[in-house]
């Protein structure tokens with residue numbers, strides 16, 4: 696009997712905890728600082744990793760290096776469709792990457808490149 700009461704108390708506190716977790720505006724006490732910046736979408740982070748491997752040689756890690764006349768990706772106003780097309784097909788001195796990367800990877804890189812525009 697005692698166990699049953701204890702168990703239901705456990706369930707109630709669990710569900711209270713879950714509700715609290717979804718409601719970020721209330722009870723934001725000091726000790727719950729996120730370790731990573733939770734506002735950065737995961738696609739952008741994955742895209743950045745691939746960007747640094749495949750694209751940074753010309754564009755630099757932050758998109759501004761301009762090696763071999765590579766476009767400054769911070770100044771660029773390409774939308775995601777144009778970025779994906781450029782990665783797939785290349786553009787003048789820029790080689791195409793369509794055969795080396797998956798669609799998912801290209802979409803992730805595109806998110807990262809878009810984040811550089813800010």
Ligand code: HEC
Pocket residue numbers: 746749750751752753754763764765766768771772773777778781782786787788789790792804808
């Ligand atoms: C061999 C060097 C090189 C590499 C590697 C390279 N680029 Fe480029 N990229 C260029 C050059 C050069 C241009 C400018 C093309 C032009 O308009 O003449 C360019 C242009 C672009 C543009 C068009 C921007 C604009 O406003 O015109 C985008 C977007 C872009 N690159 C993204 C990427 C991404 C993403 C990668 C990695 C998958 C990548 N590039 C890898 C050289 C490179």
